[in-house]
Amino acid sequence: xxxxxxxxxxxxxxxxxxxxxxxxxxxxxxxxxxxxxxxxxxxxxxxxxxxxxxxxxxxxxxxxxxxxxxxxxxxxxxxxxxxxxxxxxxxxxxxxxxxxxxxxxxxx
Amino acid sequence: xxxxxxxxxxxxxxxxxxxxxxxxxxxxxxxxxxxxxxxxxxxxxxxxxxxxxxxxxxxxxxxxxxxxxxxxxxxxxxxxxxxxxxxxxxxxxxxxxxxxxxxxxxxxxxxxxxx
Numbered sequence: 001x002x003x004x005x006x007x008x009x010x011x012x013x014x015x016x017x018x019x020x021x022x023x024x025x026x027x028x029x030x031x032x033x034x035x036x037x038x039x040x041x042x043x044x045x046x047x048x049x050x051x052x053x054x055x056x057x058x059x060x061x062x063x064x065x066x067x068x069x070x071x072x073x074x075x076x077x078x079x080x081x082x083x084x085x086x087x088x089x090x091x092x093x094x095x096x097x098x099x100x101x102x103x104x105x106x107x108x
Numbered sequence: 109x110x111x112x113x114x115x116x117x118x119x120x121x122x123x124x125x126x127x128x129x130x131x132x133x134x135x136x137x138x139x140x141x142x143x144x145x146x147x148x149x150x151x152x153x154x155x156x157x158x159x160x161x162x163x164x165x166x167x168x169x170x171x172x173x174x175x176x177x178x179x180x181x182x183x184x185x186x187x188x189x190x191x192x193x194x195x196x197x198x199x200x201x202x203x204x205x206x207x208x209x210x211x212x213x214x215x216x217x218x219x220x221x222x223x
Contacts, residue, residue: 043214
């Protein structure tokens with residue numbers, strides 16, 4: 001599975017959009033981009049995934065570049081409850097390989 | 109609501125005393141996973157069951173075993189816990205279909221303390 005690179009930490013003001021970048025330059029054609037988040041002391045929570053097209057659900061939007069070498073997770077109106085570690089994972093086979101993720105802090 | 113349930117949420121055991129963690133799911137998913145997450149680290153896959161087929165990760169110590177008696181339940185057995193096995197243990201499930209991607213859903217985890 002392809003490796004991902006994420007900034008170790010980010011801050012965002014409450015009510016603003018949080019944009020979390022992820023680089024996955026070695027992604028192959030059949031690999032999906034998955035995003036999970038983990039709030040302190042809880043299990044990881046699925047957010048969204050995509051292959052080529054941009055995706056949106058009730059939690060977030062996922063923007064994948066045309067060459068698929070990077071993506072951005074967008075939380076449109078961040079709240080304090082969105083403070084968590086966000087993991088970007090590229091996967092083809094069954095297993096998820098977690099990197100270190102981005103620690104997102106939402107500030108009042 | 110359909111979900112992944114882990115019991116207990118907190119488990120304390122003594123060094124060398126066998127311990128079993130349990131996971132159940134109401135999602136009727138065919139794959140169940142066990143992950144280990146040590147403090148300040150990312151989750152790491154230990155093994156998974158695809159239906160009744162057990163798939164061990166190459167670097168999972170022999171001290172860790174698993175059982176899946178039916179679709180709904182999966183157990184993690186640690187035969188002789190050491191201090192280094194103190195961690196959060198996460199169970200996840202997914203519905204896998206060949207040729208498609210599957211989304212894993214995680215339980216809340218069991219935090220294991222080894223004294």
